[in-house]
Amino acid sequence: MSQQLSSPPTYRSEAVRVRVPASSANLGPGFDCFGLALTLHDVVEAQVQADGLALSVEGEGAHTVNRDGRHLVVRAMNECFAKLGGPPPGLRVACRNAIPHGRGMGSSSAAIVAGIVAARALCVDGEQRMDDVALLRLATELEGHPDNVAAAIAGGFTLAWTEADGPHLIRLEASPEVSPVVFVPSTELSTRKARGLLPRTVPHADAAANAGRAALLVEALTRNPELLLVATEDRLHQDYRGPAMPASLDLIQRLRADGVPATVSGAGPSVLALATRDTVEKVAGLAGEGWRVHRLSVDPLGATVLS
Numbered sequence: 001m002s003q004q005l006s007s008p009p010t011y012r013s014e015a016v017r018v019r020v021p022a023s024s025a026n027l028g029p030g031f032d033c034f035g036l037a038l039t040l041h042d043v044v045e046a047q048v049q050a051d052g053l054a055l056s057v058e059g060e061g062a063h064t065v066n067r068d069g070r071h072l073v074v075r076a077m078n079e080c081f082a083k084l085g086g087p088p089p090g091l092r093v094a095c096r097n098a099i100p101h102g103r104g105m106g107s108s109s110a111a112i113v114a115g116i117v118a119a120r121a122l123c124v125d126g127e128q129r130m131d132d133v134a135l136l137r138l139a140t141e142l143e144g145h146p147d148n149v150a151a152a153i154a155g156g157f158t159l160a161w162t163e164a165d166g167p168h169l170i171r172l173e174a175s176p177e178v179s180p181v182v183f184v185p186s187t188e189l190s191t192r193k194a195r196g197l198l199p200r201t202v203p204h205a206d207a208a209a210n211a212g213r214a215a216l217l218v219e220a221l222t223r224n225p226e227l228l229l230v231a232t233e234d235r236l237h238q239d240y241r242g243p244a245m246p247a248s249l250d251l252i253q254r255l256r257a258d259g260v261p262a263t264v265s266g267a268g269p270s271v272l273a274l275a276t277r278d279t280v281e282k283v284a285g286l287a288g289e290g291w292r293v294h295r296l297s298v299d300p301l302g303a304t305v306l307s
């Protein structure tokens with residue numbers, strides 16, 4: 001390993017294409033821990049070139065994201081190149097984005113994971129220079145917390161946590177019955193802003209209730225979807241953030257009153273409903289005006305190098 005790192009990396013001349021899923025974090029009680037990968041994908045194509053940066057962006061964020069080295073995919077690629085032993089001379093990056101930005105659907109994690117996985121795939125011995133543990137560590141460092149990046153990397157239903165040696169993840173299989181529906185409003189809410197609304201301390205009873213519900217959610221989401229309504233109850237973050245997204249909290253209340261397990265998706269303002277195969281059509285019709293409705297599946301693959 002140290003031998004390899006002491007020699008500069010060799011980069012492939014062919015393009016690589018990486019597909020990364022959207023993800024929904026928290027799922028109610030599993031604050032900063034649970035992630036669910038969803039079948040809505042960004043695709044990044046990257047190729048080494050003689051010099052400079054050629055960046056193109058289509059789809060979500062095309063009119064808003066930076067077009068230089070501050071672009072999140074490019075930044076993640078450069079951070080990864082530094083860890084691999086040094087950058088290639090120049091880079092062409094083409095992004096095709098389907099994941100909406102600032103909606104709590106893990107767009108920043110998808111961008112970061114796509115960048116790191118693409119940079120690693122461009123390097124001839126990239127997986128020897130950066131293993132999956134180091135990939136999760138770098139992605140978590142750039143994102144600030146591991147829940148969405150875990151789902152974007154591994155797919156499925158993920159649990160993420162941090163120890164002294166860094167972030168860890170476990171991937172579980174969601175029940176095939178579960179059919180996520182995501183309701184996306186037209187307004188954005190940055191994760192940083194949403195985090196600012198959380199209190200410094202919470203009542204012990206609320207913390208205890210969340211711990212129990214989070215444990216129950218592992219059973220409900222993997223094997224026992226009829227427990228999802230009770231298992232998605234949260235007392236630690238959703239209500240505190242309500243003032244920043246009243247329409248989302250209102251929709252969640254309406255869905256839950258109808259027996260549909262619904263939560264804020266990540267830091268919001270999107271709403272995640274964990275419908276089942278039988279209820280998905282009915283659930284998708286419950287939101288009314290002003291919401292873009294995505295009927296999705298749990299993405300089983302996570303970040304994938306396509307070519």
Ligand SMILES: Nc1ncnc2c1ncn2[C@@H]1O[C@H](COP(=O)(O)OP(=O)(O)O)[C@@H](O)[C@H]1O
Nearest residue numbers: 065072101102103104105106107108111190191
């Ligand atoms: N595909 C992308 N390419 C470039 N930047 C991105 C991409 N996805 C997200 N970002 C950056 O991340 C920001 C959104 O991050 P965040 O507030 O965490 O919301 P989200 O819930 O969508 O992750 C965007 O405003 C943009 O700056």
Ligand SMILES: [Mg+2]
Nearest residue numbers: 106108109191
């Ligand atoms: Mg984010």
